[in-house]
Amino acid sequence: MGRRPALGRHPTFGRPTAGPAGRRPVLADLHVHVARARGRLVKIAASTRLTVAGIVDECVSRKGLDVIGLVDAHSPPVIAELEAMVDAGELEPLPGGGLVIPGPRPLTILTASEVEVDEAGLGPVHYVCYLPRLASCREFSEFLEPRVTNVSLSSQKARTTGEELALRAGKAGGFLVPAHVFTPHKGYFGQGGTDLRESFSDQALAHVPAVELGLSADTGLADLIPSLRPFTLLTSSDAHSPESIGREHTAIDIPPGAPLDFPTLARALREARVAANYGLDPRLGKYHRAFCPACGHIAAEGHLLGETCPACGGARVVGGVLDRILEIAARGGAPTGGVPAGNKPAGPTSEGPPMVRPPYVHIVPLAHVPGVGPSTLRKLYRAFGGEMRVLHDVPEVELAAVVGATLARRISAARAGTTGLDITPGAGGRYGRLTPPT
Numbered sequence: 001m002g003r004r005p006a007l008g009r010h011p012t013f014g015r016p017t018a019g020p021a022g023r024r025p026v027l028a029d030l031h032v033h034v035a036r037a038r039g040r041l042v043k044i045a046a047s048t049r050l051t052v053a054g055i056v057d058e059c060v061s062r063k064g065l066d067v068i069g070l071v072d073a074h075s076p077p078v079i080a081e082l083e084a085m086v087d088a089g090e091l092e093p094l095p096g097g098g099l100v101i102p103g104p105r106p107l108t109i110l111t112a113s114e115v116e117v118d119e120a121g122l123g124p125v126h127y128v129c130y131l132p133r134l135a136s137c138r139e140f141s142e143f144l145e146p147r148v149t150n151v152s153l154s155s156q157k158a159r160t161t162g163e164e165l166a167l168r169a170g171k172a173g174g175f176l177v178p179a180h181v182f183t184p185h186k187g188y189f190g191q192g193g194t195d196l197r198e199s200f201s202d203q204a205l206a207h208v209p210a211v212e213l214g215l216s217a218d219t220g221l222a223d224l225i226p227s228l229r230p231f232t233l234l235t236s237s238d239a240h241s242p243e244s245i246g247r248e249h250t251a252i253d254i255p256p257g258a259p260l261d262f263p264t265l266a267r268a269l270r271e272a273r274v275a276a277n278y279g280l281d282p283r284l285g286k287y288h289r290a291f292c293p294a295c296g297h298i299a300a301e302g303h304l305l306g307e308t309c310p311a312c313g314g315a316r317v318v319g320g321v322l323d324r325i326l327e328i329a330a331r332g333g334a335p336t337g338g339v340p341a342g343n344k345p346a347g348p349t350s351e352g353p354p355m356v357r358p359p360y361v362h363i364v365p366l367a368h369v370p371g372v373g374p375s376t377l378r379k380l381y382r383a384f385g386g387e388m389r390v391l392h393d394v395p396e397v398e399l400a401a402v403v404g405a406t407l408a409r410r411i412s413a414a415r416a417g418t419t420g421l422d423i424t425p426g427a428g429g430r431y432g433r434l435t436p437p438t
């Protein structure tokens with residue numbers, strides 16, 4: 001097993017300020033992959049440093065997140081790794097469900113499983129099933145085993161449906177979240193869906209409290225699709241390397257005194273208790289605009305609705321997230337309908353329109369701020385305890401004392417949002433790029 005994280009040696013630092021109702025927002029990244037466990041491969045094409053210990057170390061020592069979702073907890077080596085950590089006392093099962101790395105700043109871990117399903121009429125779609133206990137992960141693994149080629153691997157195609165997965169997760173006390181819903185690469189809406197009710201019964205949707213936006217979309221874009229109104233929107237990283245953990249995250253409101261465990265977080269999602277979404281400017285995502293691989297043409301305006309490339313006539317244009325959302329919106333989306341049965345008994349969105357979404361803050365991860373390299377990052381983490389603290393709490397003047405006025409100003413600008421910045425949009429699998437400030 002890899003090096004264990006040095007727990008308890010990092011400074012403790014303040015949480016985001018509690019809201020007016022006395023609730024405390026916690027910072028969660030609910031989509032993190034494991035690449036290796038027990039010396040075995042779990043996820044192909046992901047950083048080998050993405051072991052459970054490596055993830056915990058990154059979250060506790062460098063990011064300062066409160067909650068993460070491990071989305072490969074159907075893989076027997078991952079389950080064995082988590083069980084070994086429990087046996088060693090490094091990880092504690094919470095009485096209500098969920099796990100915690102104890103320490104001055106505890107890290108709650110939700111176990112989950114990302115599954116690929118060939119959804120009728122759409123094609124391959126990714127869903128994440130969140131499960132409250134290691135025992136439920138083991139059961140889920142046994143369910144998947146005969147339905148996939150290799151149950152040890154991540155995001156395997158399974159012979160099942162979203163409907164069956166949602167009902168199964170619900171029965172285990174868990175829930176299902178459609179992953180990166182707008183990406184042309186295996187997102188429900190990116191694959192042609194316009195309304196989850198085309199694939200899910202109301203009974204199953206009662207166990208679907210939220211959808212995950214993915215890197216190329218934000219709240220403003222998602223709200224162009226009326227059928228998404230009843231769903232809480234999550235911003236998660238889908239990290240394939242330790243550095244990417246937390247690049248998108250969600251601030252979730254937890255009632256005072258509630259334990260930071262699985263049922264509290266599940267209830268918060270059902271009741272839409274999101275304080276804010278923090279994510280990349282959609283223009284920085286890899287699939288924001290339509291792109292022609294034959295000539296490199298990126299759609300600048302208008303959209304390529306499955307058309308040929310206007311520049312070279314090529315027929316294999318890769319869809320863009322923005323283009324897809326505009327397409328659904330132009331068709332009037334889907335009928336608004338009601339709130340799915342059982343969803344959001346008391347949530348702020350259950351009253352119907354006008355619906356108020358929490359703010360979506362376009363952040364730039366520190367490592368992407370021009371001029372911030374590994375040594376600057378180390379200085380910032382040592383001084384302030386972690387990236388979340390730097391992004392959310394530390395005043396510019398305190399940053400300047402550590403990294404100098406110029407970098408402090410850039411970090412300050414980056415966390416304030418990128419709406420006014422010059423960005424070359426991402427397309428066809430390439431990330432968008434930020435023009436360095438002067």
Ligand SMILES: [Zn+2]
Binds near residue numbers: 114126155186
């Ligand atoms: Zn996925």
Ligand SMILES: [Zn+2]
Binds near residue numbers: 238
């Ligand atoms: Zn994923």
